[in-house]
Amino acid sequence: MxxxxxxxxxxxxxxxxxxxxxxxxxxxxxxILLHQPKAPKELKQFRRDK
Amino acid sequence: MEQLAGVIVSWLIRQEAIEEESRELYEYAVHSFFLGITPLIYAVIIGGLMGEVRTSIVLILPFMIIRKFSGGFHAKREWVCLVSSCLLLFGCIFTASHIEHNVLFDAIVIWAVVSLIVCSPIDSENRRLEPDEKKLRKKETTIISLFFYIVYIGLLLLGKQSYAVCIGTGMILTAGLQVPCIIKNIAKKCRKMSFHDTRIEK
Structure with missing residues (x-):
């Protein structure tokens, strides 16, 4: 438990x-590093200025 | 890295900390977290092996902060990224610990600051920026680059030339990693213009 x-x-x-x-x-x-993983579309919801 | 991200996110879903629908988002977050702390780990390890830990940390800090907003060249494959990052970092730490501050170095730092202000942000295929995001990132890059330039000048005036050279090298590295993207964009524009001219002639 x-x-x-x-x-x-x-x-x-x-x-x-x-x-x-x-x-x-x-x-x-x-x-920062020399590789950028593919950003999902849902990332936009975390923007400060939506 | 992808497998590790999958394992961590599966554990979070089993513990009901996140929803299954958010899997892709949180896998991206895990990936980004490890890619974010890796430069600092590399700097400490490579710096430690060279006996230049302070140099490497002072060098990597402006690079990490400015590049987060300015963007730059990204390798398509992760292993290429890891190997080339190690080599670049080693080269920069070696350079920063062996060169003396002089007028030429000042000129290159000024070029780096101007280049970062004019050319940023540079987005990548995997993370496209919208026009309003680009405006904001440009402002942020300008402020941060100028801040580090002021720190660079301040350190020179205080007689801390070795630290100033580290900060300068970090900024030069960031600006330098934008050059391949700038050249690619110019080549693209030239190709478009010559194609357009050919069509008009016909």
Whole structure:
């Protein structure tokens, strides 16, 4: 039971971090490194100025 | 990287932290996260092997921040990206730790700042920017480039020439990685113009 709770809260923390990442990606030009993965269309919903 | 992203996102879906419909979005986020921190990891490892950790970190910071907004050249394949990034970083750290600040270096830094302001943003096939996004990114790139140029001048005035050279090298690297895209765009425009001229002649 405790393991499930820890797992669920870790997953929520990871999801929250990734959401933050999506906000950054939607409001910047590109990836830093020399490879740009294909951006999904849904990324637009994270733009500051929609 | 794609497999790792898939595993992490599947775990998030099983833990009900995200919906199945958002799979592609969050896989992109995982991919971007690892690609985002990789330059810093490379800088620390390569810098550590060369005994130049501070140089590499000071060099990679303006590169990471400016490039995020200015864009530039992107390799089509991930392995090409990883190998060429390592080689480029090694070259830049070696250069930054061995060159002395001089007038020529100042001129190249000024070229880099002007080039970044004029030519940014440069989008890629996989992440096209809309016109209003381009205007915003241009403004942001201008502000950030000028900020780092002021830091560069400030460090020179304070006598910290080695750090100034690192900042300058980071900016030159960012501007330099836009050059292949600029040349490609110019070549495209020339081809379009000559095709248009041929049609008019006919």
């Amino acid at each position: 405790e393991k499930t709770t820890i797992s669920k809260s870790s997953a929520k923390a990871v999801a929250s971090t990734l959401e933050r990442m999506l906000h950054i990606e939607a409001n910047t030009s590109s990836c």
